[in-house]
Amino acid sequence: MSDVEVPAIVRGVVKKLLGKDYEKLPGVSIGIVHEGRTLFSGGFGVADMETQQPLDGRSVFDLASVSKHMTAFALAFAKKKYGGFDLDTPVRKFLSSLPDFVAAGEAERDVLIGDLIFHTSGLPDYTQWESLNLQWTNAELLSHLVEKHEAGDPEAKLDFSTGDTYGYSNLGYALIPLVVQAVSGEDFGTFMQKEVFTPLGMSSTFVPSKSFDKREEGPRGGPGFKHLGFSTDEAEVLWGGKEWKVNGGGEVRDEDGELYGWGWCVKEEEGCMDHSGEWAGTSTFIYRDADCHFSVIVLSNSDWEGEKLSGAADIFQQIYWDVAIELGIEEPDGEHEWASEDGDGSDDEDETKLDTI
Known part of the structure; x- marks a missing residue:
């Protein structure tokens, strides 16, 4: 699979899910990293409804609960x-x-x-x-x-x-x-900047000291409470072969019987981890398959309340299957197809570890 196909797949999925006018709506930024390389980092829609400033891979979002890990x-x-x-x-x-x-x-x-x-x-x-x-x-x-x-x-x-x-x-x-x-x-914020973000070269990631105003450069809505500002351009730094994984004493089972630990929902059978986030008009989702070195992050400045989507997780699901099938990570099952970039969007189908604390 050539790198050039991934943007076409992502664009087709976004157009299919959000509709043909997606470039004028509160939007979504997506980052995809595989085997240490960024296959896609970009945005669709606008960062500000008043100015119609477009989203891109440098647009900063409030991560909400995706920041927990x-x-x-x-x-x-x-x-x-x-x-x-x-x-x-x-x-x-x-x-x-x-x-x-x-x-x-x-x-x-x-x-x-x-x-x-x-x-x-x-x-x-x-x-x-x-x-x-x-x-x-x-x-x-x-x-x-x-x-x-x-x-x-x-x-x-x-x-x-x-x-x-x-x-x-x-x-x-x-x-x-x-x-x-x-x-x-x-x-x-100083601790994270000095010990984590600066050493990793993460210039757009930070801990906000106050709520973001949707008209400012930054997330649409979102509080302090030490959520993080983050852009998909930095996904490769975080998950491109560097596992944000802490050997810290295992996990516990949540109300659905699934494992949770250290800010990750751990899927035992699939061998992967994920987490979602929603807060003050933002919706986010992160997925990490450490065995396949495959990560997807979806950041949106809309929670899609009242829409056909329930949030960033829905966008992730379709993108994951379409890209993972093309990469050979998943086998086609007849249920997942991607909408081509040319379609109208309406009917288209080196680890970083820490010791136990």
Whole structure:
């Protein structure tokens, strides 16, 4: 398969899924990396509806929950460099203001570092708080949790006793950057820039300090909460033969019986990892097959609410099959075809690892 065929496949899929007027709509950027080479990095549609500025591979998006594996990586990196904690260390060692849920009778043991990584903390979902302010920083988010808990607000109580089960927790991952800051003595954004982004040459990736305005250069919507700004042009740096993979003590099973660990949903039978993200009008998806050295990332500045698509994951599914079949990663099964670039779009069919912490 020649590299030139991949853009045609991707363009055909986007046109088929989004319609022939896709270049005028809130759009999508896509990155595809195989065996250490970028096969595609580009955008479709516009970054700003007012100016009609087009998207491309340099357009920066809020990664939303796709940033979780980078957040987990930061924690492991901090442990490797500074030490002083492991998965069984209570979070309150570093964040002393975190409510004592044991004393409150809500849990039988403390929230541990590992609970944040594996979503077993029982911490409540801040995205459902009526008082949520998208401009809050991570520290302000923790402060409001403390205030709400002290006031007896049921929104601040644990969803379940810590360690009893799996329960996806955005709040848990929002606390990890605060732990990294406490361990390293540096702001999380500074830490990531100095220790990760700059050494890897990732000039467009950063930790935002505030919510992005959709009119600014950057993501359409999206908060602070230490999500990351990222462009598909940097996909090769992250996943082109460099596995963002932490040997950190295994995974846990989620409510569907699938494995989750270190910011990745792990598919045992398929031998791959993925994660989706949705936040404040953005929709994102990342897929990584380490055995085949094949990665796909889809970043969109629309959540497609009310449309035929349910988000970036739907766009990924079609792109994955069409490109993977052409690369020989998947076998044709008669159900997946790609729309040619000439169609009208309406009816067309060197690893980076860390030691255990």
